[in-house]
Amino acid sequence: MAVEERLVGELPWIEKYRPKTLDEMVDQEEVVRALKNILQTRQVPHMLFAGPPGTGKTASAHAFARELYGPNYLTEGLFVEINASDERGIQTIREKVKMYARSVPFGPIGFRILLLDESDQLTDDAQHAFRRTMEQFSATCRFILVANYSNRIIEPIQSRCAVLRFRPLPRDKVIEHLGKIAKNEGLNISSAALEAIYDFSEGDMRKSINILQAAVSISRDVDEKTVYQVIGYVSRGEVRRLLELGLSGKISEARDLLRELLYLQGVAPSDLLTAIYREIGQLDISEEDKVEILDALGEADFRIAEGGTPEIQILALVSKLAKKMRKTR
């Protein structure tokens, strides 16, 4: 990677500082211990890596494969990564699996590893189909499924996998790691800036490192202000603005903003609902009204999961908020 950096000048730090070995992993001691045990016995089960974003799930899978197969694990086709949310349906995923898993690979280890990232994006039906694929190819292939929520993976798959749980990275571990990067890059970073990064990223290392690298593009002396400048840019407080527009009865403007968030910025509807959920506590309405709004929020969440159109369901929700607000005034 260092060679590549000399060639191109600047790399995305999330790639530059991606852990290469299990020992380089930040936190997640239990997961690392389990993976090292597996490496020793060479008895590799199917695995499910579950945990919040930016906690090292995909990185540890790569590190594991590198230690199992050696540095050429990717070029030799021993480890293949498929992203469930990029593929058009289970059929193409199965085709890919077939293509890779058909033959026994050369070398001492008689199977390949296939990583299915964002596997909780698959519908239940697709997961059932995938389960059959897992069984069909388990002689020549081990699967690592990566998911944010293990409860979105169907029981029959979970029971065939060793489930490894990744926890949100604790504050001190994130700050310590950012400190190391800063030192390596020769930066000055204030402790207030580090705290601000953590407050925003909430244990997501990918987000933390992205904030740091973006802040450095303004100045090599990173303080709170530069961090807030980045945060203000990437998240312009749009959810609060959406609610404000709704609360003041400007529904068509709220609709325009909602469209920009969903279709242009690519915000996931579930993230939007989570953000609204967080804001509700701070609204100036009675506790009883808050309960009713939370109920409506739950209903919108359910409807979207059922295939409802996010824009329509969320706008209906925002207008309900506006109604409550008017009653309060």
Added chain:
Amino acid sequence: MIPWTEKYRPKRVSEVVGNKEAIESFLAWAKQWSAGKPSKKAALLYGPAGVGKTSLVLAYANENGLDVVEVNASDFRTAEKVEQIVGLASQQATITGLRKRIILVDEVDGLAGKEDVGGVSALSKVITNTRVPIVLVANNPWDQRLAGLREKAQLIEFKRIHKATIVSHLKKICTAEGLKCSDEVLKEIADRSNGDLRSAINDLQAIAATGAVSRETLNALGYRLRDREIFSALAAAFNAKSIRDGRLALEGLNMDLQSFYQWVFDNAPEQIPDIDALAEALERLARADMHLQRTARLQRWGLMKYVTPLITTGMAAARHKAPTKFAKFSFPSKIRFMSNTRNEREMRERIAAKIAARCHLSTSKAWREILPFISFIFSHNGAKARGIAKFFDFDKSEVSYLASGLKSSKK
């Protein structure tokens, strides 16, 4: 520019699309004529517009070397006029003896509405005496005043063309024109044509002329053509007082329910200024959205019937709980938004796909989680941006978009 409806008009009977039964009865009738003993001297081809009635006659004439004398019944001001035009043609053929001919009288149902009823009986008389085949064409032949003509003519019914047949015909035209057009768009055109092949071909040509054959241009165009129709349907929907009113609002509207939904949804905030009423109306629209999506997802078309009452009568009932004020209806802002942001969305998707390829992420995650940070760096530090651009293999347009700071979203 030649209209494609002319350019691709069938030259032979076998090229006429659909209505196989009608074509066979027509050929049987024409065969009687060429054998010299027609049981009926005229044929009355009837059915909806754009299903091939005239095309069949023209193709038949072309294939059999007949001259076509084409007259429009609306030109018949008086009984004498009928004599003059049709009567003459129906006799002349045998006199000159050169080429045989066939007479095509279009829009016969137009005669019934005219005050000079003499036209119908004059035409009837011409048929009795004719020495050449006469083909009458009408959309609706059942008017009482046409009874006399019906008796003298072989009735041949034409039906609407099946959607699948329209789609495959449009495909052939696309191939002939070297036009790329997705099945989805062709299906949509066929859907809207309601079995009228001519209007489907016209729509296809209009869309091809805009240069971009996409669902969005299709929508924009379709809606523009039908604006007036849709505005009166919207007015009826927003004022529906009974379930029946709601159903009538959509009657005859040449638009699928999903599209009409978008019109209602996007017009609701302007039409319903009272926030309580709006919240209630939007909730009903949100319920209707569930019925619509379930219909599509489960392929259970029976669920569709629950949509209309909610988006017309139910929505309107909420509206009427508060004073309303007059507001103009407008084109759905969603469609405008999607077509205005189309280039930008495509740009973001390209960039996100390149990031995804190198950062072990899906395109959608890269889009929302990484792209904003990359853009921040690009708009603040050109030197650092160069390295990152090389790493991700961004091209010039992508670099300058990122460096512009995601402008349109900052407004």
